Amino acid sequence: MKKVTKTIKIISIAALMLLVSCEISEVNINPNSPTQVPENVILPFAEESIARLMAGSGQVMSGIFVQYYEGIDNHPRQVQQYVVNEALYVEWDWNDYYDGPMINLKKMIDVAKGNGNFYYVGIGNTLLALCLGNVTSLWGDIPYSEALDGANNKSPKFDPQKNIYEAIQTLLDSAIVNFNKTYNGRKPTTDDILFGGDIAKWKKVAYALKARYYMHLTKRSVQLDFNPAQKALEACQNAMASTNDDMQFPYGYSASEYNPFYSFARLGYIIPNISFTSLLSALNDPRKDFYYKKKFGLANLENSYFTSPNSPVFMVTYHELKFIEAEARLRLDANDPLAQTALQDAVRANMTKICGAAIPQSTIDSYVTANASFSGDFENKLKTIIRQKYIAMFASIESWSDYRRTGYPVLTPNPNGDNPQNPGGAIPRRLAYPQTERLYNKNFPTPLPTLQDRFWWDE
Structure with missing residues (x-):
């Protein structure tokens, strides 16, 4: 290092x-x-x-893997x-x-x-x-x-x-x-x-992170001496109470600082993935006009909600917490009515945060009723939660973690993704370790893992 x-x-x-x-x-x-x-x-x-x-x-990179973006130039083109x-x-x-x-x-x-x-x-x-x-x-x-x-x-x-x-x-x-x-x-x-x-807000963030990282372990529930969903739900009770408690970095506070995602979009290294834009269009999701713009008739990320120089970086948010609560409640009791309540609270909070006064409350309510209501068995309910979380957590590595541990949203791998580093061509499960560690750290793990080698919580 x-x-x-x-x-x-x-x-x-x-x-x-x-x-x-x-x-x-x-x-x-x-x-x-x-x-x-x-x-x-x-x-x-x-x-x-x-x-x-x-x-x-x-x-x-994680956004390319979960098909928020398509890499079309520079290193993102390789990642694609x-x-x-x-x-x-x-x-x-x-x-x-x-x-x-x-x-x-x-x-x-x-x-x-x-x-x-x-x-x-x-x-x-x-x-x-x-x-x-x-x-x-x-x-x-x-x-x-x-x-x-x-x-x-x-x-x-x-x-x-x-x-x-x-x-x-x-x-x-x-x-x-x-x-x-x-x-x-x-x-x-x-x-x-x-x-x-504001230490009260910091304390809420600490509890929210406890919930996030317990939820990462759901695939390991049988091997652990505690229930990750139960632990996550307990932490949720002491975490954020509204979007006012969100931890986000306010780029624009200084003229010399700008959101680094702006550079990727401005330089044209990535564009919105058609898989993601098609999902938002199919759901008539009003957030699509904030996540990307049209340029010469094509979807473009430049100067969108997340890619302007002054765009905030969401680090830990109330809407993420409510999605975690919804999933935790579902895993503990597939018939818990509060699971759907938490899901709908999450969607409303995110849509209001992203769209503000640009869309009326009636539009949000109609969307929630149509797309954030449970039906069917446990698996169908989980799919509903993660699909809405995937939309709300745009530009976050947490969506890749959710995909790896739940299998949702259902994604089709790039047909050109089979290579020696990624044998079989499935969507990668991890990043490669950096070259300096491989060359100079005497404790570097062997054999060298491929992008398909799953780590502990993903096994």
Whole structure:
């Protein structure tokens, strides 16, 4: 892994600037020790870098796999054929996660613990859990227990994915404990771009992430000593109460920052996949006019709701939580009427968030009645939930996770996707590991997995 990155450099520079400011007497910092960079300097960079990763190449690749997009140029064109270059997008994302927010969050947590600034510990644990969830959803077994130690360990072992999910839940439990504490030290305010220091909202996000990552484990229910659906439902009860609690990154707060998804659309690397546009048209879904535009009569992603320079990045949302609740209730009791209620609440929340006042409430109600009402057996109800979640979670890697664990929505693989890296040509189940890990990490797993090798929760 790279050990020095742009993010670290920025933080170090920011720390030095802080030292020569009028606040130098208030902060006891050794300028030669990056571990002592204060929490309020690290936090905004960590938040922005996570948002950038969640809107970047990882979600583009997963979006191609689940047929939100079609890759037509540059590396996305290769991904469209189920070829994932280990030296390009996966290399960048892997290194940017580990050398960016993950190592910086570990530093922030360590500093905050030493200073007794418990809210920063809680935020750091929550964001680190989110990073781990994203990385393991893309690659499976990943370094963690021996990682994030800079140059002290250049070959960290790859932890089994089961251990990663246990670590995620431990981090989130610790976050909640820290959010419940009171103290007199530094507290986040404007340095917290996501919530402005609103700890009640952070606590809800921690519970929502617990629900998300328990739901990832539904295919492993029989082998676990707990029911993932039950655990997810319990977490839902303490999570977001409305879209006002959504965690999303507000691009546009600075003229120098823009949503990275904008670049993919503007450069014409991807276009809407006809499979997705046909689904929205068949359902007469009003969100289609917000997800993509028509250019010369063809669907185009440029300057849509998610691809303008100032488009927000949805990180954890109320509508996702309600979809999780709907599925959890269905899995626990296929006749629970509250499962359909949660599903319909999810669809309404997402449509209102995306479309705003552009469509009347009556249109939303008609759509919900026609497309978010249960009928048939358990499998048909699950299909209804995941289809609506798939539409609502546009531009999120969570849709790829849902597809792999439920088989929905039903997708037809690219007929040209059979290659040595993806034998058989089915829709990929994972990303390739990056080249630097294969070449330089002595603990790199062997044999080299293909894109069809399933990791633990997908078996």
